[in-house]
Amino acid sequence: MSRLWLLAAAAAAVALAIPAAAVAHAVLDGSNPSPGQRLDAAPRQIELRFSGPLKVLPDSIQVLSTTGQRFSGAPRFGRDSRTLVADLLDLPKGGYTVRWRTLSALDGHVVSGVFTFGVRYPAPPATAAYGTTGPGTTEQLVRWGYFLAIALLAGGLAFRVVLLRGLELPPRLRRALLISTAAGVVAGIEIGIVGFLLRAVNVLQVPFAEFLYGDLSPLANGTRFGQAFIALTLGFVLVAALITFAWLSDRTWPLAVALPFTLALCTGLALSGHSSSGGQAWASELADWVHFSAAAVWVGGLATMAICLWGTAPELRRVVFLRFSRLAVALVGLVVAAGVYLTIRRLTAVADLWETTYGNVLIIKLVLVAVALAWGGFHQLVARPVVEGEGRDGFVGRLRRSLLGESAVLASVLVLAAILVNSEPPVPKQSPAHALSAPALVRP
Amino acid sequence: MQPPPEVVHWLFALGFLMLGLCLVCEVAVGPEVWRKHGWRPYLWPTFLFVMGLFMWAVMVFFTNSTVHLIAHGLWAQGMMIGGVCLLGLARGKLRSPLWMLSVGLALLVGGGATLVHESQGWLFNRSSFLHHVEGWSAIGASVFPIGLSLRPRSRVFSLGLAALFFALAILLLCHRDAAPIFGHMSPDARPPVAR
Amino acid sequence: MVAAFRRVVPPVVRRSRHALVVAAIGPVTALGGLLWAFIQPWRITLLHPHGKGVWYLIVEAPLLVIALGVLFTAFVARPLLHDLEELGG
CATH class of the missing domain: 1.20.1630 (Formate dehydrogenase/DMSO reductase fold)
Incomplete structure (x- = not known):
């Protein structure tokens, strides 16, 4: 029995001793507009807040209308490297899809997501986001x-x-x-x-x-x-x-x-x-x-x-x-x-x-x-x-x-x-x- | 109104603590005394099964990534299948002790899923460190139920399994989403909001 | 003679150790929770809300450990000790 515990302890020690880098994996913490939000006025900018630092990709933020027209400008960092922002064109009344895709800076994982919002209009469900095709x-x-x-x-x-x-x-x-x-x-x-x-x-x-x-x-x-x-x-x-x-x-x-x-x-x-x-x-x-x-x-x-x-x-x-x-x-x-x-x-x-x-x-x-x-x-x-x-x-x-x-x-x-x-x-x-x-x- | 992840960890810790307490008592008094009351043999297998049921709720309500959903689903299935097999053995519906292998398999799969779903390194923060320890503990301790499937009355294997349950309970109770580990916390982790 | 004596006496010794384990395990758990509450009092969120949400007020981990120890003693350990004595364990 004691030998078994000794082995278990040794295995645990080896496992714990393996050096590992403190790498991060960013997740979306919040956004403005938020998912599913119905806005009374068109926003001038979209902001995405993440839990960790990021690298900006050319398509990090895309705001698309129901016909696929892009209304967002080039993405860039906001107040820090965890926040992405993009300027928006004047959004007419309707539903909009936000597609985000960015690189988590420390672990290199590409993280992505999609959500919708509406301007003077109910936000469409995420299943109806632009780009979504019918069931195959x-x-x-x-x-x-x-x-x-x-x-x-x-x-x-x-x-x-x-x-x-x-x-x-x-x-x-x-x-x-x-x-x-x-x-x-x-x-x-x-x-x-x-x-x-x-x-x-x-x-x-x-x-x-x-x-x-x-x-x-x-x-x-x-x-x-x-x-x-x-x-x-x-x-x-x-x-x-x-x-x-x-x-x-x-x-x-x-x-x-x-x-x-x-x-x-x-x-x-x-x-x-x-x-x-x-x-x-x-x-x-x-x-x-x-x-x-x-x-x-x-x-x-x-x-x-x-x-x-x-x-x-x-x-x-x-x-x-x-x-x-x-x-x-x-x-x-x-x-x-x-x-x-x-x-x-x-x-x-x-x-x-x-x-x-x-x-x-x-x-x-x-x-x-x-x-x-x-x-x-x-x-x-x-x-x-x-x-x-x-x-x-x-x-x-x-x-x-x-x-x-x-x-x-x-x-x-x-x-x-x-x-x-x-x-x-x-x-x-x-x-x-x-x-x-x-x-x-x-x-x- | 979703509970914070650390609160969910604590609730499951209590479940594992209960499993460990029951298993130690069963080993201490022996199977004859433990089974004297009709309900007692079902006690900890039922807890394991019910924990599996609740894990499904975790799976469907915590969907911040696909890998989380899959990991939670694997734990839920592991706990439910392990619980069902143990209940079947306790009831006499299943005869072969080899059904204990289901618990070993659940620990192997669950431990692996724990390691895969934790995308941060060991020392990123306390939660990451604990996930790594939990995953490796479950994988290492799968030897105990596998041993029990070959030697069902072995006290060493039973106590080993109980020790795993206690260890998991303690590790899960240590979870706090934003806390340092050994005084270390990655500057990229979210800052602690409480001590 | 010694063998015959051992047949009778050693089980008593073993019984008492087993009974001790069963009797102690619940209180020890509760005591562990109590010590935890004293060592890390901020874990009792009711005393230190710090703006924490309702879940932190409902789920007080150290108190739940204490409760589990007490309930285990009352509903599992005590009946088990009774059975142990009844079966001559």
């Missing part, structure tokens, strides 16, 4: 993965709490359900972080090495996207704790508590999407939530039934299939009703379906939904009576492939849902005066 393919795929994770989690929990209620479950099925829901919650947390970082890369517009020291706080704290990230991450963590408790205690009630929490998390998707804009945003957000929650339970429940139940508990297949059939009718009704409402809200004219990208994606989605509904209809109208009636074991056993097929079609619907959530719906044609204050036009 990677972001669409990540969003899809996020949808799948929530579907796996919500569907798995609903399946366990609602459809298996009162049934004696074999241990293998319990284990499979636990693994499935745990995978959903872990994937939700991890994919959520990746999605946030991808958006941040897009907003900051810097190479990866510089991104490591990029300031994410304007995105996390000042935008609906960031707020949704915070709420969803903390919500997923809470659900993870409840699932852990259910596993340890062999009780179902923590899962029953986790289910409404998980469904509530779906509101975060509406918050971060395009529902928040325009009049009657609450109705649109509510419809978005109903649409996605019902779809998540439908897809996730179906996949859970096919993957977890079919192989582990053959004796429960019949009764659970019939229970799911009844629930699916209600879920499909909600999905379709909310979907129709949202389509009417978001399309300004029927022609948008073929004249805009949003409409084109919507058409493909509707086609796939029709295929899924037809498949579901087959299960409802053909398979269900057979299962209810004589219920031949061979037929019930073969249903698994069909259930997986319907799940796969629904999963592909989620790809298109991910693209739609990340896209802007068609903008109604407005008068120029009205268009000046339209949030969509804050973006380039």
Whole structure:
């Protein structure tokens, strides 16, 4: 034991003795105008205050209008080497993006960030900063993965709490359900972080090495996207704790508590999407939530039934299939009703379906939904009576492939849902005066 | 209303202090007595797990750089996974002591993340110095849970892990964002606002 | 005879040392917090606000260490000592 402590002490001494330079890494301490500020008069100068000394780069401060016009002069030191200033041209009414990028003098790290402010106008969110592009393919795929994770989690929990209620479950099925829901919650947390970082890369517009020291706080704290990230991450963590408790205690009630929490998390998707804009945003957000929650339970429940139940508990297949059939009718009704409402809200004219990208994606989605509904209809109208009636074991056993097929079609619907959530719906044609204050036009 | 970073360090220090106290008592009385009451075996694994839960809040609210967000996320996951494995072992859901490796892995990853996320050198200020010591301590002390996974009843390894928890608690309590270390403070660090 | 004696007596000695550790660890922690408060009184921000924000008034590190020591003694160490005695430890 004493030898072990001696070794540990020696290792600590060596580590402590390694000489290291007192190098600094500058972070943005404050600015004038501050992030998200709405000014009543145009400022003549912008000032950025950092925690450490800097080196001025030619593009250390850029103040850009919504059309990308640069309004800032050459950056220079302010009162000391920690303060950068730049003179501004006369700023007209509107939203402005500040992109800063400077060299931390002592450690050589390039630190960067972005924020927005408004002159006699609300500051646009950081996600709408000039230079930010729309979500690329990677972001669409990540969003899809996020949808799948929530579907796996919500569907798995609903399946366990609602459809298996009162049934004696074999241990293998319990284990499979636990693994499935745990995978959903872990994937939700991890994919959520990746999605946030991808958006941040897009907003900051810097190479990866510089991104490591990029300031994410304007995105996390000042935008609906960031707020949704915070709420969803903390919500997923809470659900993870409840699932852990259910596993340890062999009780179902923590899962029953986790289910409404998980469904509530779906509101975060509406918050971060395009529902928040325009009049009657609450109705649109509510419809978005109903649409996605019902779809998540439908897809996730179906996949859970096919993957977890079919192989582990053959004796429960019949009764659970019939229970799911009844629930699916209600879920499909909600999905379709909310979907129709949202389509009417978001399309300004029927022609948008073929004249805009949003409409084109919507058409493909509707086609796939029709295929899924037809498949579901087959299960409802053909398979269900057979299962209810004589219920031949061979037929019930073969249903698994069909259930997986319907799940796969629904999963592909989620790809298109991910693209739609990340896209802007068609903008109604407005008068120029009205268009000046339209949030969509804050973006380039 | 975000708490200052040093206050967050102090709160987590109390968590580590609790872990150390529990572990020392467990070693002192032996597993039979420690497990006599139903709730006691879960006590410090639950603390570890709950600290992981709170670390997620730190991750989402302290986003002044990407590297901070990633480091906080790694600690949160490490503490939660370590806590879950220990709870599973205490409950009998997990049988193999090799699950203790999760705590060792958490210390290795968490220690590495601590060192990576601290971009200043050792003697920049007190906070930087402490981060370096914490990171290397966690990496060095990962030998104890790894040892426990091979010899679960080893008192040396258990006490070593307890010593790490005490050391982390003390180091975290020493955190002050603007303070010198060994009388040294880089002129480029922010000046101390309090003694 | 000696072996038989050791079978009975040494556990008593070991028991008492273990019991001492369990009994002392909470108070020692609380004492550590108390000493810290005396050595660095400015750490009790309530006494020396210096314009510090509300978090520094809520989170008083030395007092929290004292509280943890006291609570640990009351809710963990004492029941544990009781169990130790009950099981003949």
